Amino acid sequence: MRQLLLLRRSLISVRFSSYSVSPQATISHDGPNPPTLAEHVDITIxxxxxxxxxxALAFASSPLFKSYKIVLLESQSKLPQVSKNKPYSNRVCALNAQSINLFETFDQEHPSENDSLACIVENDVIQSCLLERLKQFHIEPRLNSKVKNFEYEENSIRIKLQDEKINLRTGLLIAADGYQSSIREMARISTMQWDYNQYGIVATLQLADNMPDNIVAWQRFLPTGPIACLPLSxxxxSLVWTVPKSMHKTLMQLSDEQFVAEINKAFTSDVYKQSGTISITERIRSYWQKLIPGILKRNLCPF
Ligand SMILES: Cc1cc2nc3c(=O)[nH]c(=O)nc-3n(C[C@H](O)[C@H](O)[C@H](O)COP(=O)(O)OP(=O)(O)OC[C@H]3O[C@@H](n4cnc5c(N)ncnc54)[C@H](O)[C@@H]3O)c2cc1C
Structure with a gap:
């Protein structure tokens, strides 16, 4: 069994949300008299x-919106800095072929030569590449620009920013302000959500051995929730381990060595599994082994 070293660990909660739009949205605003000075923008994100x-890049790179003024507002004061020398971040996305195709439409001069099923990429890297590409369309995010509130006018929306005296008047406001969107709340778009009573533990793992063939994503469906190991290099x-809330505390309190031992156990032993699942897994294994001899050896889980 190969050992792993733990580099970083953090916790996220697992929820499901769905959205519905109330037919008559009432917008909150600060006072009865809107400020007089407003910059006109076609599309505000x-x-x-x-x-x-x-x-923003989808609009900017489309010939249909060539003449539109597009503004990207960001409440934070800094953007993520990516560097090859920095350790991997534990927030990653699996980009499937459709997402890769979408990104290719943003930069048709440099088509991707990737024919993989999917790619695992750090969120910071995706975001900074998108923002870098946006610069070529002369769009830079306006930092420290938090939407405080907005109100509908006859043919536009007037946006008030937290720290700015000049407001925006826009034809379209897109709320891309995250899963706890305050703009969605202000627009009274109701949501339905429930708690799965689970947490996701995310971590970056260092493999003890250099594995040139670390190109397979592994996921094991345990009765307690799925555990996934996604190749970075x-x-x-990158690890995503979904566990019941009752279990997360114990795992988060373990030392790095103990936590790594639990990961190895969850991937390789039957401690976390049910007997029915084990027999099905065994049958699938022997089916593949008969079909393509050696496949299991070549695609062995790195633990
Ligand atoms: C472990 C893990 C694995 C995941 N894997 C995947 C995956 O494989 N594929 C996938 O598609 N998704 C995945 N996700 C989900 C994905 O990370 C999120 O859905 C995505 O980051 C959400 O992006 P966003 O732009 O909507 O929100 P955010 O990244 O939260 O960005 C919102 C931005 O809006 C800014 N903001 C907030 N309020 C305001 C305001 N009032 N005015 C102006 N700016 C504001 C914030 O500062 C922030 O920069 C994963 C998530 C986790 C935790």
Missing amino acids: AGGGLVGSAM NTHS
Whole structure:
């Protein structure tokens, strides 16, 4: 069994949300008299995260919106700095072929030569590439620009920013301000959500051995929730382990060595599994082994 070293660990909660729009939205605003000075913008995107920056680039790179004035507002004062020398971040996305195709439409001069099923990329890297590309369309996110509130006018929306005296008047406001969107709340778009009573533990793992063939994503469906190990490089993988709330505390309190031992156990032993699942897994294994001899050896889980 190969050992892993733990580099970083953090916790996220697992929820499901769905949205519905109330037919008559009432918008809150600060006072009865809107400020007089307003910059006119065609499309305003609030939030320069993955969704907002991809949305801005989709508009900017489309010939249909060539003459439109597009503004990307970001409440934070800094953008993520990516560097090859920095350790891997433990927030990653699996980009499937459709997402890769979408990104290719943003930069048709440099088509991707990737024919993989999917790619695992750090969120910071995706975001900074999107923002870098946006610069070529002369769009830079306006930092420290938090949408405080907005109100509908006859043919536009007037946006008030937290720290600015000049407001925006826009034809379209896109709320890309994250999963706890305050703009969505102000627009009274109701949501339905429930708690799965689970947490996701995310971590960056360093493989003890250099593995040139670390190109397979592994996921094991345990009765307690799925555990996934996503390849980043020959030496690193990203971990997402979904566990019941009752279990997360124990795991988070373990030392790094103990936690790594639990990961190895969850991937390789039957401690976390049910007997029915084990027999099905065994049958699938022997089916593949008969079909393509050697496949299991070549694609062995790196633990
Ligand atoms: C472990 C893990 C794995 C995941 N894997 C995947 C995956 O494989 N594929 C996938 O698609 N998704 C995945 N996700 C989800 C994905 O990370 C999120 O859905 C995505 O980051 C959301 O992006 P966003 O732009 O909507 O929000 P955010 O990244 O939260 O960005 C919102 C931005 O808006 C700004 N903002 C907030 N309020 C305002 C305001 N009032 N005015 C202006 N700006 C504001 C914030 O500062 C922030 O920069 C994963 C998430 C986790 C935790």
